[in-house]
Amino acid sequence: MITSDRMAAVDENAEAFGVPRKQLMESSGNAVARAVRDIADPGAQVAVVAGRGNNGGDAFVAVRFLDDYDVTVHLLGRPETISTDIARENWDALEASEYDTRTVTDSKALGLGDPDVVVDAMLGTGVTGALREPEATAAEAVNDLDATVVAVDVPSGVDADTGTAAGVAVDADRVVTFHDEKPGLASLDAAVTVADIGIPAAAELFVGPGDLHHTRRSQSHKGDHGEVLVVGGGPYTGAPALSAQAALRAGADLVRVACPKSVAREIQGYSENLIVRPFDGDHLQPSHVDGLTALAADHDVVVFGPGLGDEDATLDAVADFLESYEGTAVVDADALQVVPEVDTDATLVCTPHQGELLKMGGKTADDWRERTDLVESFAAELGHVLLVKGAYDIISDGEVTRVNRTGNPGMTVGGTGDVLAGTTGALACVRNARHAAAVGAYANGRAGDAAVEENGYGLLATDLVDRLPVALRRDE
Numbered sequence: 001m002i003t004s005d006r007m008a009a010v011d012e013n014a015e016a017f018g019v020p021r022k023q024l025m026e027s028s029g030n031a032v033a034r035a036v037r038d039i040a041d042p043g044a045q046v047a048v049v050a051g052r053g054n055n056g057g058d059a060f061v062a063v064r065f066l067d068d069y070d071v072t073v074h075l076l077g078r079p080e081t082i083s084t085d086i087a088r089e090n091w092d093a094l095e096a097s098e099y100d101t102r103t104v105t106d107s108k109a110l111g112l113g114d115p116d117v118v119v120d121a122m123l124g125t126g127v128t129g130a131l132r133e134p135e136a137t138a139a140e141a142v143n144d145l146d147a148t149v150v151a152v153d154v155p156s157g158v159d160a161d162t163g164t165a166a167g168v169a170v171d172a173d174r175v176v177t178f179h180d181e182k183p184g185l186a187s188l189d190a191a192v193t194v195a196d197i198g199i200p201a202a203a204e205l206f207v208g209p210g211d212l213h214h215t216r217r218s219q220s221h222k223g224d225h226g227e228v229l230v231v232g233g234g235p236y237t238g239a240p241a242l243s244a245q246a247a248l249r250a251g252a253d254l255v256r257v258a259c260p261k262s263v264a265r266e267i268q269g270y271s272e273n274l275i276v277r278p279f280d281g282d283h284l285q286p287s288h289v290d291g292l293t294a295l296a297a298d299h300d301v302v303v304f305g306p307g308l309g310d311e312d313a314t315l316d317a318v319a320d321f322l323e324s325y326e327g328t329a330v331v332d333a334d335a336l337q338v339v340p341e342v343d344t345d346a347t348l349v350c351t352p353h354q355g356e357l358l359k360m361g362g363k364t365a366d367d368w369r370e371r372t373d374l375v376e377s378f379a380a381e382l383g384h385v386l387l388v389k390g391a392y393d394i395i396s397d398g399e400v401t402r403v404n405r406t407g408n409p410g411m412t413v414g415g416t417g418d419v420l421a422g423t424t425g426a427l428a429c430v431r432n433a434r435h436a437a438a439v440g441a442y443a444n445g446r447a448g449d450a451a452v453e454e455n456g457y458g459l460l461a462t463d464l465v466d467r468l469p470v471a472l473r474r475d476e
């Protein structure tokens with residue numbers, strides 16, 4: 001099963017991994033033509049009703065594979081308004097070869113005749129809300145025919161994620177959907193087939209640019225993009241400051257650092273962008289937990305661990321906190337060893353490197369494919385998300401596992417893990433935990449790659465922080 005959002009991401013990743021969308025469209029169109037050949041003999045009349053997006057584009061391709069049939073193409077709207085280059089190129093290809101194409105500007109004038117088959121390619125996953133005109137009237141016209149209706153990807157007007165329609169929708173007999181089943185199609189009264197359109201498995205496994213789908217809402221208020229609490233510091237001061245600055249650069253609106261009073265001024269001194277919330281003493285201990293729990297409740301995500309150290313009292317405090325916390329937390333560094341022993345309702349993203357993973361009781365292997373299996377089962381056992389850092393980062397929630405390949409050997413320098421934890425914390429304010437971890441790893445590696453490209457090796461963790469906004473930006 002794949003949702004429309006994931007499908008769009010995978011599609012974009014396929015392009016980044018060398019399989020352009022136009023190639024996918026060619027396979028989609030071919031699959032639609034196969035479905036028509038399955039239900040009608042050569043010579044049969046086929047009416048293609050196409051919209052101006054890529055759903056229509058798939059059908060234009062199908063037409064070239066149906067030369068044995070009597071095909072008429074009805075484009076809803078003027079050719080100049082076809083909204084994507086690849087759909088327009090496929091339309092132009094039909095016109096250049098003198099196929100029977102008609103453009104429909106007044107839906108009342110849509111004369112479909114009495115075809116044996118209708119190919120419904122008005123709208124696919126790009127639909128929002130109820131069908132507008134001319135699509136609504138065209139859908140009714142299609143439903144009034146006796147023809148067998150083959151829908152491209154999803155019956156026009158139906159939401160592929162929910163199976164519901166906000167208004168009139170095409171009543172399809174068959175649906176040829178692409179790559180994977182869609183959650184909304186199972187409930188329909190139609191025969192659904194899934195066509196393999198040649199999207200490489202890598203486009204789902206490896207994190208790529210398609211995963212950067214923006215989550216910024218149009219109506220933005222302070223706090224909408226997340227408030228992150230970093231709990232860290234004591235024996236170290238740089239680590240929590242790096243996590244906090246990374247969280248800001250990764251898009252959080254407000255980031256506070258809860259740290260021992262002894263280091264509060266030092267941490268504040270790193271940046272005027274930080275808000276510091278000191279607790280007594282020079283290291284975290286159980287007496288601080290009630291205060292931290294109350295503070296955490298005012299934040300979307302807590303990043304726990306950077307620079308906390310591993311004193312027994314500190315680790316006890318980490319355990320106490322996690323046992324009462326029910327929100328989302330990124331757990332890093334010394335705090336990680338506590339996770340396997342705590343019983344918590346919190347959603348945790350644990351970010352160990354190989355050594356920390358072993359200390360948590362996890363296993364590793366030289367071969368990254370073997371490692372993905374080990375990480376996936378350990379994540380399932382823990383009941384938390386794992387982001388295991390390495391040349392190939394492995395991210396798993398025990399069910400879905402992703403691999404990130406961005407980054408370079410320069411990133412073994414100190415502090416890059418703190419940057420990753422903060423980045424992931426900010427992203428987890430607006431995405432699910434597994435996706436936040438995957439995108440966090442991807443963006444961090446991308447930031448590191450950009451730094452090395454500009455300056456060569458000799459990378460600093462702060463170089464990553466500065467490059468996060470660009471690393472997280474979607475290429476339009």
Ligand SMILES: NC(=O)C1=CN([C@@H]2O[C@H](COP(=O)(O)OP(=O)(O)OC[C@H]3O[C@@H](n4cnc5c(N)ncnc54)[C@H](O)[C@@H]3O)[C@@H](O)[C@H]2O)[C@H](O)CC1
Nearest residue numbers: 011024025053054055123124125126127128130131132153
């Ligand atoms: N994902 C893939 O791997 C592939 C998908 N293919 C096909 O592409 C469509 C999705 O294409 P897209 O261009 O994004 O959207 P649509 O064609 O569904 O529609 C966009 C078009 O429709 C207008 N619109 C939106 N809502 C409405 C409405 N309620 N009434 C009228 N018009 C509406 C909007 O303005 C746009 O202009 C997918 O389903 C597949 O069929 C690729 O071909 C192969 C790879």
Ligand SMILES: [K+]
Nearest residue numbers: 120123154156
């Ligand atoms: K359709």
